[in-house]
Amino acid sequence: MRMSKKVLQTLGTAVFWLAVWFGAAAAVGSEVLLPSPTQTLRALADLLQTATFYKSVVFSVLRLSLGYVAGVTAGVLFGALTYRFAALRTLFAPLISGVKATPVASFIILLFVWFSNGTVAAVTSSLIVLPIIWSAVFTALGEVDGQLLEMARVFGVPKRRVLAKIVVPSVRPSFKGAAATAMGLCWKAGIAAEVICSPKNSIGAGLYDAKIYLDIPSLFAWTLVVVLVSVMLEKLLVKLVLRNKKGAAK
Amino acid sequence: MRTESLTKTFGGKVVLRDFTADFPTGSVTCLLGPSGSGKTTLLRLLLGLETPDSGRVVLDGDTIFSVVFQEDRLLPFATVLQNITLTGADPGTARDTLRQLGLGDETDSMPGTLSGGMKRRVALARALCRPGYTHLLLDEPFTGLDDDTKKSVLALLRTQTQGKTVILITHNAADAEALGAAVVKLS
Ligand SMILES: Nc1ncnc2c1ncn2[C@@H]1O[C@H](COP(=O)(O)OP(=O)(O)O)[C@@H](O)[C@H]1O
Ligand SMILES: [Mg+2]
Numbered sequence: 001m002r003m004s005k006k007v008l009q010t011l012g013t014a015v016f017w018l019a020v021w022f023g024a025a026a027a028v029g030s031e032v033l034l035p036s037p038t039q040t041l042r043a044l045a046d047l048l049q050t051a052t053f054y055k056s057v058v059f060s061v062l063r064l065s066l067g068y069v070a071g072v073t074a075g076v077l078f079g080a081l082t083y084r085f086a087a088l089r090t091l092f093a094p095l096i097s098g099v100k101a102t103p104v105a106s107f108i109i110l111l112f113v114w115f116s117n118g119t120v121a122a123v124t125s126s127l128i129v130l131p132i133i134w135s136a137v138f139t140a141l142g143e144v145d146g147q148l149l150e151m152a153r154v155f156g157v158p159k160r161r162v163l164a165k166i167v168v169p170s171v172r173p174s175f176k177g178a179a180a181t182a183m184g185l186c187w188k189a190g191i192a193a194e195v196i197c198s199p200k201n202s203i204g205a206g207l208y209d210a211k212i213y214l215d216i217p218s219l220f221a222w223t224l225v226v227v228l229v230s231v232m233l234e235k236l237l238v239k240l241v242l243r244n245k246k247g248a249a250k
Numbered sequence: 251m252r253t254e255s256l257t258k259t260f261g262g263k264v265v266l267r268d269f270t271a272d273f274p275t276g277s278v279t280c281l282l283g284p285s286g287s288g289k290t291t292l293l294r295l296l297l298g299l300e301t302p303d304s305g306r307v308v309l310d311g312d313t314i315f316s317v318v319f320q321e322d323r324l325l326p327f328a329t330v331l332q333n334i335t336l337t338g339a340d341p342g343t344a345r346d347t348l349r350q351l352g353l354g355d356e357t358d359s360m361p362g363t364l365s366g367g368m369k370r371r372v373a374l375a376r377a378l379c380r381p382g383y384t385h386l387l388l389d390e391p392f393t394g395l396d397d398d399t400k401k402s403v404l405a406l407l408r409t410q411t412q413g414k415t416v417i418l419i420t421h422n423a424a425d426a427e428a429l430g431a432a433v434v435k436l437s
Pocket of ligand 1: 260261265283284285286287288289290291292
C-alpha cells in the first residue's frame with residue numbers, strides 16, 4: 001500500500017511538471033524558444049535513429065569515465081601522500097586551492113590551447129574530481145580513530161594490516177560520498193568541455209550543433225540524454241563499486 | 251618489570267611523583283586508587299605510550315604486552331571475531347575464548363550491536379588471545395559486567411594467565427583478593 005502511494009506521488013509530480021512544460025510551450029508558441037515535450041520527444045526519436053547518436057554517447061561516456069577514474073586515482077594518491085608527508089602538503093596546497101578556485105570555463109579554454117579536442121574533456125573532468133576526492137581522503141585520514149591506531153600498535157599489528165583493516169574502512173564512507181558527488185560534477189563539467197571543444201563523436205558536439213542550427217528541440221533532446229545518462233552512470237557507480245564492501249576505497 | 255621514581259605531569263599538574271614499584275614476573279599485581287590518581291597514566295607509561303618527565307620504566311626481557319584499555323577500542327566495522335584475529339590470534343582459539351566468556355553466539359556480530367558489558371568482554375577476549383603475550387595489562391576490565399559474569403571472568407583470568415605477568419587496575423579491593431594478587435596503591 002505504501003509503495004503504491006509513493007508511486008502515485010511520483011507519477012503525480014511528473015504529470016504536474018509535464019503539464020507546466022506543455023502549458024509554457026503553448027503560451028510561448030514557438031518551437032525555437034521553447035519546444036513542447038512532444039516536440040522534444042520527436043527530436044529524441046529522430047536522434048535515436050542515427051548512428052552518430054550512439055557513437056557520441058559511447059565515446060562521451062568512455063572519455064569522461066576515463067577522466068573520472070584518473071581523477072579519483074590521483075585524488076586518493078594526493079590525499080594519502082599529502083597526509084603522510086607535510087612537505088608535500090605545503091608544496092601542493094596552492095595547486096589544489098588553485099584548481100578548486102579556477103572557474104571550469106577557464107580550465108576548458110586553457111586546456112583547449114594545450115590539448116586535442118577529446119583530451120580536453122577528459123582532463124577537465126579529472127580536474128573537477130581530483131580536489132573533491134583529495135580533500136575527502138585527506139580529511140578522513142585525519143579523522144581515523146587514534147585510539148584504534150594506538151591499540152593496533154600496542155598489539156603489534158603489521159602496518160599493512162592496519163592500513164587494510166583500520167585505515168581503509170575508516171576512510172571508506174567519506175570516500176564513497178565524495179566519489180558519488182564527484183561523479184555528477186565530473187559529468188556536467190566534461191559535457192561543458194565537449195560543448196566548447198566540440199570533439200567528434202561527443203554529446204557536447206551534438207549540443208553545440210543543435211545550438212548552431214537553432215534546432216532547439218534537438219538541444220532539449222540532447223539535454224535529456226545528458227540527464228538520463230548521468231542518472232544511469234550514478235546508479236551504476238553505486239551498484240558496481242560503492243555498494244561493494246571490498247575494493248571500494250582502493 | 252618495575253618503575254624507578256617515575257614522575258609524570260600534564261600541563262604542570264603532577265599525576266605521578268617519584269613512583270617506584272615492582273611488578274614481579276609471572277604474578278598478578280593489582281593497582282588500586284581513586285579515580286584520577288594516575289592508574290591509567292602509569293599503564294601508558296609501562297606501555298611506552300607516554301614518556302616520563304623523570305625516572306624510568308625497566309621492562310623484563312622479551313616483553314610482549316597484551317592490553318585491555320580503559321576504553322574498549324573495538325573496530326566498529328569489523329565483527330567480534332575479526333576484532334580478535336586482527337592481532338594475529340588463531341580463529342579457533344578466539345572462538346573458544348569467546349565461548350568461555352559467554353559470547354559464543356556473538357562471533358559474527360558487529361560491536362555496535364552489543365551491550366557495554368559484552369564489548370568489554372570482547373576487548374578482554376582480544377587481550378587473552380594475543381599470540382605469545384607475556385604481560386597482560388587490564389585497565390578496569392570489569393566495567394559494565396554484572397556480578398555473576400564478573401565471577402566467571404575472574405575464574406577464567408586465573409586459569410588463562412598462569413605464568414603471565416598481570417597488572418589489574420580496579421576500584422575494588424575484593425578483585426585483588428579473588429586473584430590472590432599483590433596490591434599497589436596510588437593516591
Ligand atoms: N593526556 C592527558 N592530558 C592531560 N591530562 C591528563 C592526560 N592523561 C591524564 N591526565 C590527567 O591525569 C590525571 C590522572 O589520570 P588517569 O591516569 O587517567 O587516572 P585514573 O586512571 O587513575 O583515573 C587526571 O587528572 C587526568 O585528567
Ligand atoms: Mg583510568
